[in-house]
Every structure is written in C-alpha cells, then in structure tokens.
Amino acid sequence: MVDLRGIRHPLRPAGHGRLPAPPAVDRVRADGRRRQGLILGWRRRATVAVATVALLAVVGCGSTVSPTPGSSVTAPATSATASGAGPAPTCGPIPPVAPPSGLDQAGWWRDRTFYEVFVRSFADGDGDGIGDLKGLIGKLDYFNDNNVASQTDLGITALWLMPTFPSPSYHGYDVTDYRAVNPDYGSLDDLRELVKEAHRRGIAVILDLPLNHTSDEHPWFVGSKTGTGPYADWYRWSDAPQGNGWQPDGSRFYYAAFGADLPDLNLRNPDVTAEVTADAEFWLGTAGVDGFRLDAAKYLVEDGPTTENTPETHAWWRTFRSAVDAQVPRTLLLGEVWDLPKVSASYVPADLDLTFDFALDTGYVGAAQSGDAATLMRLMTNVTKLYPATSGFGAFLSNHDMNRVATQLDSDPGQLGVAADLLLTGPGVPFVYYGEEIGLTGAKPDERIRTPMRWDASSPAAGFSSGAPWESMSDDPPSLNVADESASNSSLLSRYRNLIHLRQLHPALSSGTWAPVASDSSSVVAALRVAPTETALVLTNVSTEPVSPTLSLESSPLCGRPAVFGAYGQTVTIGPELTAAGGFHDYRPVATLQPQSTVVILLGP
Incomplete structure (x- = not known):
C-alpha cells in the first residue's frame, strides 16, 4: 500500500526545453514556496494501492520530500557507479506544474484511460434482458465514484459507447437514424442524463459513429433505390458491378463493402457530407458528448479500384474535422484504421486526433504469451x-x-x-474492453465476444439483468465476476484498478513520451517515460522466470545524481549515475525482477 495523499511530486527531467511542454500554471503557496505537487483534477486520491506494481520514488540534488505517515522509507542511497559515467548534465529549475486536462480543453484525452462499453451487454436497468442507458448510469460509480477516500472504483476517465442509434441489428453498426437513440437502450433524455452524470464524475463520453455506411433500411437508402428524388445519389450505383463489393438490386448494383445490408454512403456528394456533419454536430450540441470513435475510417471515399486510404478519404476527414472543430474545438476524433502502423499513423494529427494501433495490440498479447520481450521492444520503438x-x-x-x-x-x-501491465504503463491512450478487467472470455462468432457483463454469481444473469439475458452468458465459471474479484487483492480486477490509479496519478505514465532502454535480458520490456514534470523508468518481466536485468541508455533528459529515497513493495535500490548525455551504463535497479511483474521507478534530478 502506497500512501501518496493524492499528490504528484514535481520531479522533472533535465533539458526541459527539449520537450514540448503543455500549458503550465505556477502554483505558489502563501509563504512563497512552490507546492510539492498537484492534485489530479477532480480525483483527490487519499491512497493508491499497488499490489502488483512496486513503486519506487527517486529524487536527488538535495531535494527534500517528506514520506507520508506510516510509509516504509529508508535513507537515501547513493547513485550507482557506471562505467564511463559523468559528469552528468546540470539540472535547471523545476518548471511550473501543469493543470489537469479538463474536458473544456483541447487534447483532454491525452492522459485519460478509456473503457469500451457495449450498452446491450453491460447493465440492464428495466429487467427485459437487454442492457440500456439507465443500467449504465447505475454503474457509473464502478468506473469512477468521485469519492476521494474510495479505492473501489476502476479509475476510468472516459467511456466509448458502441453504437447507440436505432438499428435493425443487435450490434448497431447499421444505422437507420443518426439523430435518435435506439429504443432498446432508452431515450435521448437518458443519453443526456448519462453524459451529465459521467461529466459530474470527470468521465468523458464519446459515441461510436459509423459514417462509411448505413443500414439498407435507412430512409435514405430506401429513397435512393428508386433512382429519383433527393436521395438518388446518396449511395453509389452502377448499371454493372465495378469490382468487389457491388451488390445487385434489380437491374442495378450498389456498392456495399461490408455486405448487402450495409450500403456505402456516397461521400463525394456534398449534400451527404453536409448531412452527416450536421448529425455529428447534433450530438455535440444536444447531448454534450465529447467526441466520436469513427468506424471504418479508412474506407470512406473510393478511387476506382482503390477502396482504402485514398487521398480523397484523408481530405474528407480534414473537411469534417474543420467543421466539427468550428463548433466544438475540443472534440475528440478517434479513427478505426485497421492497418499497418505507418498507415494508421498517416491520419494523425492532420486528419484525426487518434487512431488505434492494431500492431501494438498483437505485440502486447504476443509478448505476454511467449515470455519474449525482444520483438515487442522493436515494435514499440518503431510504433x-x-x-x-x-x-x-x-x-x-x-x-x-x-x-x-x-x-x-x-x-x-x-x-x-x-x-x-504493458497496456497501462505503456505509451498511447489505453482502451479497456468491457469485461477484460475481470478476465471475461469469448471467441467468435461476434455475439460470443459481446456477451453480458458478469457482476456477481447470481442467477439468472450474473447480476446483468433480473430477466433472461439477450445473449447467453459467457462460458466462464460463476466465480468470475466483479463482486468476487473485488474482494480479492490478488485478482485481475484489483490489478487493473491499481494500474489505472497509478497511471492517472503520474503524468510520466499517463501522457509522457516513450523511449526504449536497453536490457541484457530478452524477457524485459524497459522504457523511459518522460513528462515535463516527471520521468519514470518502467521495467516489465514478461517471462515466468525471475531476472536480474542490467540496463543501459545512451542519452536522456535526466540530470544530476538520482538517488533512491524510498521503495514501496520492493527492496530499496540505487539510482543510476549519469553520463554527460544523461544516459547510463550497467545500471541494475533491482536485484531481482519477479516473473510477470512490473516495477515503476520515478526519476528526478
């Protein structure tokens, strides 16, 4: 247990000018001294439980940081002597502490942890076996209870809702009305209430917005099939198929890349672009949502036989973004670009704010499965x-x-x-798929990877509903549920809670840059995370055997003579002795790094 009183100590790297600094505010006490830290937005955490992550706080250069009452702290240790070390760079003044990112600020998503919710499967508020918005509202405290003394919430600070629009399917990606709420889920007022209650807890809400295609039951498509009228060219039609994806309809064909029931919109038509842009603006204004996850983002505008990542698609997103930003500049646009990293990265930052990186997902899971970190380290370095x-x-x-x-x-x-560990101490903005934190299982078909959430061991639906669930429960044992795992400090759920709280507490983890650190162990993922006010060294042993890694780094923004002043959950170690470039050689921060565990070390001048 680490008692940090909700405070982040301003331990900064040297060379602050080398890094882009976020907007900063000088926080000075009445006696003229700078505060020792910044309380994180709405979340004044009294304690942070670290059951699976050993947190080592490191300061130096004469810094004085008082331990909290009851914590186990030893006297400062000297820095390790490294071959070829020194003289280390001189430390400059500590910069002003940046304010937390509020939802009214551009880039608010950079330090958030997101949670993907399938409303149909999360919580049923009326007992009909289908999850709904009222059920989700009733579970908001599970994500973030806004209670300064609580350690029972997950620490989530943003929600991504899978499609909530009217749709003939269970999944909702075939929309029939972009300005209404699926009646299975509730009403527009229910969605407004969800957003209001989420915001009260400091939780952002983004909607899944499928703009590439609609349902074949959408009134636009029904009108377009006639070949006349205002919707005649709102979809792509041809007298003969032009390649793959063309679906027959009488004597004509229409383009539907994802199946006959999902006809592609003709986004070359300025009327279509204007309408779907207005639909997005409707949700920003009417419901107050904070952004959108944009489905199939690379497929919007075809160019002859080229159906993915066309210049026209990039240009369309830039036009859409300009229009949305003109109404609500802080809006998050998150794209699903399921492709190679260099392709998904080409959409950021000019077209979209974020895209998902699908290669890194494979890398994290592969390293956890194989126990080998080398491939993942190369991938993370490139990504x-x-x-x-x-x-x-x-x-x-x-x-x-x-x-x-x-x-x-x-x-x-x-x-x-x-x-x-890899996800929640790593780079980028992390997204947790509902149920992942309790170990919920599921394999395709799609319905079986979207089964109802397990809240307890009760019948008939593990606390998801008082009635029969819309889809049968997962094939997991009854003990796999939120209630049982909440009662165990060693459960997967507890591990997620600890990691998310730790990430939210430390800007080096939540929004810092990532740089690889060389290790002599092929099972260790080692990296330096750098934020303007804090630097962290993160070590993860992905193997099932203990290791004693020795680390090297050619250069970094570190300065001075870092020295360990306290260790939580691990034997106290020594800090590195820096070279003139701020690097280090032959640094052994821990005698033993336990199997399948992570150590986070805060480094300062």
Missing part, C-alpha cells in the same frame, strides 16, 4: 516514432471485433496480468 510524441494513438488488448484477450491467453493469470 512510437510514427505517431506524435505524446498520445497519438489508442492502445488496447482486444475489442468487439476480436476474440477476447482472456481467450487468446487461455485465461492464464500471469499472462493476463502482464498484458495489463
């Missing part, structure tokens, strides 16, 4: 170079289109835990 330095991509382990991560890892506790 982080492609995107903007801070939070240019969404990171995740699985989503609604994939077999669940627990199924991919055969529900192995160690592998699931280390995968969570």
Whole structure:
C-alpha cells in the first residue's frame, strides 16, 4: 500500500526545453514556496494501492520530500557507479506544474484511460434482458465514484459507447437514424442524463459513429433505390458491378463493402457530407458528448479500384474535422484504421486526433504469451516514432471485433496480468474492453465476444439483468465476476484498478513520451517515460522466470545524481549515475525482477 495523499511530486527531467511542454500554471503557496505537487483534477486520491506494481520514488540534488505517515522509507542511497559515467548534465529549475486536462480543453484525452462499453451487454436497468442507458448510469460509480477516500472504483476517465442509434441489428453498426437513440437502450433524455452524470464524475463520453455506411433500411437508402428524388445519389450505383463489393438490386448494383445490408454512403456528394456533419454536430450540441470513435475510417471515399486510404478519404476527414472543430474545438476524433502502423499513423494529427494501433495490440498479447520481450521492444520503438510524441494513438488488448484477450491467453493469470501491465504503463491512450478487467472470455462468432457483463454469481444473469439475458452468458465459471474479484487483492480486477490509479496519478505514465532502454535480458520490456514534470523508468518481466536485468541508455533528459529515497513493495535500490548525455551504463535497479511483474521507478534530478 502506497500512501501518496493524492499528490504528484514535481520531479522533472533535465533539458526541459527539449520537450514540448503543455500549458503550465505556477502554483505558489502563501509563504512563497512552490507546492510539492498537484492534485489530479477532480480525483483527490487519499491512497493508491499497488499490489502488483512496486513503486519506487527517486529524487536527488538535495531535494527534500517528506514520506507520508506510516510509509516504509529508508535513507537515501547513493547513485550507482557506471562505467564511463559523468559528469552528468546540470539540472535547471523545476518548471511550473501543469493543470489537469479538463474536458473544456483541447487534447483532454491525452492522459485519460478509456473503457469500451457495449450498452446491450453491460447493465440492464428495466429487467427485459437487454442492457440500456439507465443500467449504465447505475454503474457509473464502478468506473469512477468521485469519492476521494474510495479505492473501489476502476479509475476510468472516459467511456466509448458502441453504437447507440436505432438499428435493425443487435450490434448497431447499421444505422437507420443518426439523430435518435435506439429504443432498446432508452431515450435521448437518458443519453443526456448519462453524459451529465459521467461529466459530474470527470468521465468523458464519446459515441461510436459509423459514417462509411448505413443500414439498407435507412430512409435514405430506401429513397435512393428508386433512382429519383433527393436521395438518388446518396449511395453509389452502377448499371454493372465495378469490382468487389457491388451488390445487385434489380437491374442495378450498389456498392456495399461490408455486405448487402450495409450500403456505402456516397461521400463525394456534398449534400451527404453536409448531412452527416450536421448529425455529428447534433450530438455535440444536444447531448454534450465529447467526441466520436469513427468506424471504418479508412474506407470512406473510393478511387476506382482503390477502396482504402485514398487521398480523397484523408481530405474528407480534414473537411469534417474543420467543421466539427468550428463548433466544438475540443472534440475528440478517434479513427478505426485497421492497418499497418505507418498507415494508421498517416491520419494523425492532420486528419484525426487518434487512431488505434492494431500492431501494438498483437505485440502486447504476443509478448505476454511467449515470455519474449525482444520483438515487442522493436515494435514499440518503431510504433512510437510514427505517431506524435505524446498520445497519438489508442492502445488496447482486444475489442468487439476480436476474440477476447482472456481467450487468446487461455485465461492464464500471469499472462493476463502482464498484458495489463504493458497496456497501462505503456505509451498511447489505453482502451479497456468491457469485461477484460475481470478476465471475461469469448471467441467468435461476434455475439460470443459481446456477451453480458458478469457482476456477481447470481442467477439468472450474473447480476446483468433480473430477466433472461439477450445473449447467453459467457462460458466462464460463476466465480468470475466483479463482486468476487473485488474482494480479492490478488485478482485481475484489483490489478487493473491499481494500474489505472497509478497511471492517472503520474503524468510520466499517463501522457509522457516513450523511449526504449536497453536490457541484457530478452524477457524485459524497459522504457523511459518522460513528462515535463516527471520521468519514470518502467521495467516489465514478461517471462515466468525471475531476472536480474542490467540496463543501459545512451542519452536522456535526466540530470544530476538520482538517488533512491524510498521503495514501496520492493527492496530499496540505487539510482543510476549519469553520463554527460544523461544516459547510463550497467545500471541494475533491482536485484531481482519477479516473473510477470512490473516495477515503476520515478526519476528526478
């Protein structure tokens, strides 16, 4: 247990000018001294439980930081002597402490942890077996209870809702009305209430917005099929198929890349663009949502046989973005670009704010499964170079289109835990798929990776509903549920809670840059996370064997002579001795790094 009193100590790297600094505010006490830290927005955490992550706080250069009452702290240790070390760079003054990112600020998403919700499967508020918005409102405290003394919430600060629009399907990606709420889920007033209550807890809300296609039952498409009238060219029609994806309709064909029931909109038509842009603006204004997850973002505008990532698609997103930003400049536009990292990164930041990186998902799960970190280290090094330095991509382990991560890892506790470590101490903006935090399993078909959430061991639906669920429950044992895992400090849910709270408390983890650190162990993922006011060294052992890693780094923004002043949950170690470039050689921060575990070390001048 680490008692930090909700305070982040302003431990800054040297060379502050080398890094882009966020807007800062000088916080000075009445006696003229700068505050020792900044309370994180609405969340004044009294304590942060660290059951699976050993947190080592490191300061130096004469800094004086008082330990909190009851914590176990030893006297400062000297820095390690490294071959070829020194003289280290001189430390400059500590910069002003940046304010927390509020939802009224551009870039508010950079330090958030998101949670993907399938409303139909999350919580049923009226007992009809279908999840709904009122049920979701009733579970908001599970994400973030806004209670300064509580440690029972997950620490989530943003929600992504899978489609909530009227639709003939269970999944909702075939929309029939872009300005209404699916009656299975509730009403527009219910959605407004959800957003209001989420915002009261400091939780952002974004909607899933499928703009590439509609349902074949949408009035626009029904009108377009006639070949006349205002909607005649709102979809792509031809007298003969032009390649793959063309569907027959009488004597004509229409383009529908994802199946006959999902006809593609003709986004070359300025009337279509104007209408769907107005639909997005409706939700920003009427419901107050904070942004959109944009489905199938690379497919919007075809160019002959080229159906993905065309210049016209990039240009369309820039036009859409300009219009949305003109109404609500802080709006998040998050794109699903399921492609190679260099392709998904090409949409950021000019077209979209974030895109999901699908390669990193594979890398995290693969490293957890194999126990080998070398491939993941190369991947992370390449991926982080492609995107903007801070939070240019969404990171995740699985989503609604994939077999669940627990199924991919055969529900192995160690592998699931280390995968969570990698995600929640790693770069990018993390997204947790509902149920992932309790180890919910599921393999395709799609309905089986979107089964109802398990809240307790009760019948008939594990606390999801008082009635029969719309889809049968997952094939997991009854003990796999939120209530039982909340009662265990060693559960996967507790590990997620600890990691998310730790990430939210430390800007180096939540929004810092990422740089690889060389290790002599092929099972260790080692990286330096750097924020303007804080630097963290993160070590994760993905293998099932203990290791004693020795680390090297050619250069970094570090300065002075870092020295360990306290260790939580781990034997006290020594800090590195820096070279003139701020690097270090032959640094051994811990005698033993336990199997499938992570150590986070805060470094300062």
